[in-house]
Amino acid sequence: xxxxxxxxxxxxxxxxxxxxxxxxxxxxxxxxxxxxxxxxxxxxxxxxxxxxxxxxxxxxxxxxxxxxxxxxxxxxxxxxxxxxxxxxxxxxxxxxxxxxxxxxxxxxxxxxxxxxxxxxxxxxxxxxxxxxxxxxxxxxxxxxxxxxxxxxxxxxxxxxxxxxxxxxxxxxxxxxxxxxxxxxxxxxxxxxxxxxxxxxxxxxxxxxxxxxxxxxxxxxxxxxxxxxxxxxxxxxxxxxxxxxxxxxxxxxxxxxxxxxxxxxxxxxxxxxxxx
Amino acid sequence: xxxxxxxxxxxxxxxxxxxxxxxxxxxxxxxxxxxxxxxxxxxxxxxxxxxxxxxxxxxxxxxxxxxxxxxxxxxxxxxxxxxxxxxxxxxxxxxxxxxxxxxxxxxxxxxxxxxxxxxxxxxxxxxxxxxxxxxxxxxxxxxxxxxxxxxxxxxxxxxxxxxxxxxxxxxxxxxxxxxxxxxxxxxxxxxxxxxxxxxxxxxxxxxxxxxxxxxxxxxxxxxxxxxxxxxxxxxxxxxxxxxxxxxxxxxxxxxxxxxxxxxxxxxxxxxxxxx
DNA sequence: TTGCTCCTCACGTCACGTGAGGTGGC
DNA sequence: TTGCTCCTCACGTCACGTGAGGTGGC
Numbered sequence: 001x002x003x004x005x006x007x008x009x010x011x012x013x014x015x016x017x018x019x020x021x022x023x024x025x026x027x028x029x030x031x032x033x034x035x036x037x038x039x040x041x042x043x044x045x046x047x048x049x050x051x052x053x054x055x056x057x058x059x060x061x062x063x064x065x066x067x068x069x070x071x072x073x074x075x076x077x078x079x080x081x082x083x084x085x086x087x088x089x090x091x092x093x094x095x096x097x098x099x100x101x102x103x104x105x106x107x108x109x110x111x112x113x114x115x116x117x118x119x120x121x122x123x124x125x126x127x128x129x130x131x132x133x134x135x136x137x138x139x140x141x142x143x144x145x146x147x148x149x150x151x152x153x154x155x156x157x158x159x160x161x162x163x164x165x166x167x168x169x170x171x172x173x174x175x176x177x178x179x180x181x182x183x184x185x186x187x188x189x190x191x192x193x194x195x196x197x198x199x200x201x202x203x204x205x206x207x208x209x210x211x212x213x214x215x216x217x218x219x220x221x222x223x224x225x226x227x228x229x230x231x232x233x234x235x236x237x238x239x240x241x242x243x244x245x246x247x248x249x250x251x252x253x254x255x256x257x258x259x260x261x262x263x264x265x266x267x268x269x270x271x272x273x274x275x
Numbered sequence: 276x277x278x279x280x281x282x283x284x285x286x287x288x289x290x291x292x293x294x295x296x297x298x299x300x301x302x303x304x305x306x307x308x309x310x311x312x313x314x315x316x317x318x319x320x321x322x323x324x325x326x327x328x329x330x331x332x333x334x335x336x337x338x339x340x341x342x343x344x345x346x347x348x349x350x351x352x353x354x355x356x357x358x359x360x361x362x363x364x365x366x367x368x369x370x371x372x373x374x375x376x377x378x379x380x381x382x383x384x385x386x387x388x389x390x391x392x393x394x395x396x397x398x399x400x401x402x403x404x405x406x407x408x409x410x411x412x413x414x415x416x417x418x419x420x421x422x423x424x425x426x427x428x429x430x431x432x433x434x435x436x437x438x439x440x441x442x443x444x445x446x447x448x449x450x451x452x453x454x455x456x457x458x459x460x461x462x463x464x465x466x467x468x469x470x471x472x473x474x475x476x477x478x479x480x481x482x483x484x485x486x487x488x489x490x491x492x493x494x495x496x497x498x499x500x501x502x503x504x505x506x507x508x509x510x511x512x513x514x515x516x517x518x519x520x521x522x523x524x525x526x527x528x529x530x531x532x533x534x535x536x537x538x539x540x541x542x543x544x545x546x547x548x549x550x
Numbered sequence: 551t552t553g554c555t556c557c558t559c560a561c562g563t564c565a566c567g568t569g570a571g572g573t574g575g576c
Numbered sequence: 577t578t579g580c581t582c583c584t585c586a587c588g589t590c591a592c593g594t595g596a597g598g599t600g601g602c
Contacts, residue, residue: 003555003556004555004556005554005555005556015555015556019557019558036556036557037556037557037558038555038556038557039556039557
């Protein structure tokens with residue numbers, strides 16, 4: 001009979017670990033003195049401890065490996081578990097490598113003293129149901145014209161939605177675009193309406209903006225949108241530097257408006273580049 | 276002002292996460308209603324949340340990234356942290372790949388219906404201080420001679436150590452070997468004596484068995500050592516299958532002896548094969 | 551008496567997920 | 577009245593590490 005300390009030394013584990021194994025039920029002392037509470041182990045239990053360590057080494061949790069410790073490990077059972085852990089391991093390796101790439105990209109930015117894009121992230125933007133108004137003109141995108149479109153479009157939307165009793169945040173709207181055959185863009189003003197019952201009118205259509213993978217960042221400044229242009233440029237580069245291909249026009253979502261100051265979420269949809 | 280739910284939706288995180296960020300101190304609500312306890316966020320705080328997510332995405336903990344969220348991220352500071360995480364990530368990738376290799380090796384064993392070596396592990400065996408007696412004969416290794424050596428050597432050791440007042444477990448000893456110039460082996464019988472003050476006698480020398488990386492497994496059976504030979508064969512193959520090169524003779528450590536039944540820890544030193 | 555081993559709680563780790571139990575406005 | 581949102585605990589996760597406080601044999 002070995003004391004817990006001797007057994008721990010032989011097995012190369014801590015005394016605390018052995019107590020833990022008892023508590024979890026994966027390795028019980030051969031005997032516990034009912035008076036002192038001292039645990040005693042038999043030498044051959046080292047074989048079980050080795051099995052435990054070997055299985056742990058393969059990435060199994062104590063909970064998972066517990067049934068495999070007893071007697072005739074059914075081989076198939078173990079094999080099933082291992083196929084699973086193999087998949088998980090492969091995923092983890094892939095993820096860590098991707099993260100490593102991001103870390104190195106960031107270090108490169110820092111080396112260039114280009115600490116841009118610190119609050120830029122790539123994420124999946126969920127789909128969103130909106131009521132929207134299209135720009136009627138046939139001409140292409142032009143910022144002065146765009147601002148001439150915004151206010152009346154917002155007025156139309158507000159009038160219709162109020163009539164229909166649709167609730168929403170009045171300080172918040174989304175500007176997005178569809179491409180015309182000639183390559184120019186049609187701006188569309190949209191406001192989120194969740195699942196409220198409203199199916200559209202001749203002036204206002206209902207649509208669902210699809211969920212997309214996108215570079216997202218926050219613009220904060222005046223409503224004149226002066227700063228937005230360069231930000232989109234940075235987002236574009238950020239996407240490319242991280243292995244994504246920017247897709248079509250972005251979306252601007254005004255989240256807050258206080259006087260002339262706006263906070264806008266800029267969204268640039270991207271596609272992952274394989275290879 | 277945004278409610279916690281609205282802010283969470285915009286940021287793509289859970290409400291619980293935002294409460295957690297407050298508790299940890301990395302992202303506080305702009306205002307908390309003193310009566311209801313309701314939290315309110317400003318839209319521009321999304322930028323901070325994005326930074327937080329970006330840094331988390333690089334593998335930093337909330338604790339690590341906290342100082343980097345405020346204002347002028349010193350660039351150098353961030354760079355320092357990232358160099359660290361890069362190292363850690365690289366290590367993790369390496370470890371996961373090694374584990375993946377072990378998993379695949381195990382799956383191969385199972386496919387061959389060869390569930391050997393389930394209680395074999397490769398580990399670092401710590402150095403150990405021993406008192407020992409060498410086999411005096413000039414002849415090579417021979418099992419019958421070996422057994423003739425064991426009992427008298429044990430008697431010598433016991434006599435000397437008792438005289439010197441050195442304590443140890445009487446059921447436990449180690450048999451190891453040194454190679455002679457002609458390639459044959461000299462067996463040595465050793466018993467662990469820890470740090471007790473004993474410096475040796477003409478019959479008994481004191482030595483330290485160096486710590487080694489080794490394949491270790493447990494043999495359980497009769498003292499005649501019949502089953503030991505094949506086990507070493509399996510250990511040898513196990514080492515090779517896992518990218519190690521077996522080194523020289525093994526060590527047998529008898530841990531328990533009950534009548535004719537022994538429990539022995541078999542140790543086969545190995546070297547890691549790079550490449 | 552001092553050292554060593556062993557014991558039983560019990561908190562801490564990391565970033566939240568998941569109830570439980572209760573409240574205030576539509 | 578029902579649903580929805582928000583709140584505050586507080587346990588659970590995983591495999592132990594790390595005290596705190598106490599005991600028994602050399």
